[in-house]
Amino acid sequence: MKRNKSKRKRNLKNMKFFNTPKITLETVLNILSVIAGSFIFAVGINVFMIAGNLGEGGVTGLSIIFLYAFDIPLAISTLVLNGILLVIGFRFLSKRAMYYTIFAVILMSMFLGLTGSWSIENDEIMLNVLFGGLLIGLGNGLVIRIGATTAGSAIIGRIANKYLDMKIANAILAVDLFVILLSLTVLSVQQVLLTVVAMYTAVKVMDFVIEGLNPKKAITIVSTKPEALGTLINSEIGRGVTMVKGKGFYSRQETDILYVVISRSRLVRLKRLIQKYDENAFVVVNDVNSVLGNSFVKE
Known part of the structure; x- marks a missing residue:
């Protein structure tokens, strides 16, 4: 009896061992890509866009409007709004993409909070526009190219890509431009126009990262x-x-x-x-x- 019990225990241990999912190199690289992309995105928003009194598109753009109008912390509003979109996204995206997206949303909100006080002083607003767009596009691209999203309009972009055969970058641009129009309630026309330039830069960089680096x-x-x-x-x-x-x-x-x-x-x-x-x-x-x-x- 004791011998049979010990055999059963060994068999159970072996079964658990073989059923344990393997963490591949590709998975590790994907996780690192999400971490890097979320951090770079947060730096682009806080250090350049908000520091230059500029806006953004999508959920982050709405959160910036709430920040300017009601002084609601960016990290909190993005987490809440993205959480709502994640519920919708479960119906349209694969489980793998959603797991990475949930990870990206949490990291993005955390990094937005950590880098909230970061800024670079300069007298040239175009530096904020160009570098803000560059970092936002790079951050989004690193996350999206592995099959995840940073939620927000990126979820809508992937849905459009899946069902309408529309480029992810172009779909995101359309949604973001709509949000930018709402920014006129808290920003001047000049600030909105500069934000559009930054967004266009972000889309081009993101398009290159998604399609140029991972064909x-x-x-x-x-x-x-x-x-x-x-x-x-x-x-x-x-x-x-x-x-x-x-x-x-x-x-x-x-x-x-x-x-x-x-x-x-x-x-x-x-x-x-x-x-x-x-x-x-x-x-x-x-x-x-x-x-x-x-x-x-x-x-």
């Missing part, structure tokens, strides 16, 4: 072990593989060519996998600007 890659693989490589790519990389019939021009020998589209974050893993199982494989990597298909929506 999809189309991989063409000519290998003597196409069946084995195709199975490994499907199981270890988690991507579907298309097999195309090919024929050597000089040898006239027929061969199977593998074709797979993956995100840039998985490219290094794929290259290592190919080198490990077929050092002589011929691999071509091409940039892909746009991919349609349900399997890529959640990436």
Whole structure:
């Protein structure tokens, strides 16, 4: 009896061990990206936008209006308003995206509170406009490119991207411009116009970070072990593989060519996998600007 009990205990421990989710390098990098993006965003808002008496778009823009009009702390108002949008976002975004978004919203509100007293004194308002837009766009882009959002209009942007095939950056710009019009209640026309310039800068930077630094890659693989490589790519990389019939021009020998589209974050893993199982494989990597298909929506 004692022997059976000890065996059962060992089995339970083994089951718990194997069921424990693995924290991959990609997950760690995604978390670091969210932390960095949230901090950079907060610095752009406090150090440049608010320090220059400027506004913003989306939920942060509404929170800035509340700050100027009613002296409500930015960290509190953004957390409350983003919380409301997060409830809506659960209906439209994947669970993975929402987990990262909740993390980003909490960090963003925390960093907005921590950097609330930060400022850089200067007599040139355009420095506030340009650097504010640069940091806001960079911060948003670092968060959005891993599949999360900073909530606010970013959630609306991802919904528009998913269902209307509209660029995330353009959807966010449309929502933000509406909020900017409301800013006329607390800002002058000149301040609003300067805010629009900062927002335009932010959108362009964000667009570059999202699409320029993390494009999809189309991989063409000519290998003597196409069946084995195709199975490994499907199981270890988690991507579907298309097999195309090919024929050597000089040898006239027929061969199977593998074709797979993956995100840039998985490219290094794929290259290592190919080198490990077929050092002589011929691999071509091409940039892909746009991919349609349900399997890529959640990436």
